[in-house]
Amino acid sequence: MSSFAIQSDALTKRYGSETAVEGLDLAVRRGSVYGFLGPNGAGKTTTIRMLVTLLRPTSGSASIDGVSITDRDAVRERIGYLPETPPLYDELTGREQLQYVAGLRDIPDEVADERIDxxxxxxxxxxxADKRVSTYSKGMxxxxxxxQAILHDPAVVFLDEPTSGLDPRAARTVRNTLADLAAGDTTVFLSTHILPVVDELADTVGVLFDGDLVAEGPPEKLKRRAETGEERTLEDVFLEVTQEADFDGSGGPGAESEARR
Structure with missing residues (x-):
């Protein structure tokens, strides 16, 4: 079995003449947290949607837990996915929603109830838990x-802005949970604008800009990228590498479009 839980080779998505993701190569180790950064419109959501089999690439290939993304059912058995807007049914209670997902995942009732509780x-x-989802706040x-993304103990979890709408206490719970998942050999692919979360949790950071991976490496290595003699933050690096990419002519962030998110 490969030591990489997520791999892609020249993964590309185009919409007509517009390129959303260009030739993306990834190799994410099992049991690690990969922080996926980029400005609005960089192609982060498009990348995730290809990796979780919701969007077919124009060209290139990828595999999750050793399974090609062309085998959609097998990949979906291995992953958990939290999109920017969680897929919930307003008419169900929170508990019913989770029981429904457990049923879809073929988790035995006793095991499901224990995990849910x-x-x-x-x-x-x-x-x-027994209130309707329609009454829940954004954070709830x-x-x-x-x-529901981690209920079935997936091999790989894809999270798109997981701390959005959460208060500081809940956000801390999420960070602790992600750290526990990685310690238990689950691979976490984390897309977020909250750079301190990535700095705290990620083993490797990738910066996507205008569809291209313009920087990648451990957070500390990226923060040492420029020998300025000054203490640097991940935000400093993020701003620097995206400015460099823009200056090199790869394009600018521009306005976020449906094709490039």
Whole structure:
């Protein structure tokens, strides 16, 4: 078995004459946290949607846990996915939503109930578990979405802005949970604009700009990229490498479009 949980080779997505992602090569080790950064419109969401089999690449290839993304059913068995807007049914209660997902994932009832109770407690949702999702705040929906993404103990978890709408306490719970997942050999692919979260958790950071991977490496290595003699943050590096890419003529962030997100 490969030591890489996520691999891509020249992964590309075009919409007519517009290129959303260009020749993306990834090799993400098992049990690691990969921080995927980029400005709005860089192609992050397009990349994730290709990797989770929701979007077919124009060219190139990728595999998840050793399985080609062309085998959609097998890949989906191995992954958990939290999009920017969690897929929840307003008419269900939080508990019913999670039980529904457990059924789709063929988790035995006793195991499912135990996992659901444990995760509801962890995310401070137990007291609201029997309320309809329609009554949930944005933060509560986000927590329910995270729970359903990891409920089946997937090999790889893709999270798009997981701390969006969360208060500091809930955001800390998410960070602790992601660290625990990685320690348990789950691979976490994390896209976020909250750079301190990536700096705290990520083993490797990739910066996508205008569809191209313009920088990649451990956070500390990226922060040492310029020998300025000054203490640098991941934000400093992010701004620097995207400015360099723009200056080199690869394009600018521009306005976010449906084709390039």
């Amino acid at each position: 444990s995760l509801l407690d962890r995310f401070d949702l137990a007291g609201d 929906k986000q927590k329910a979405g995270i729970i």
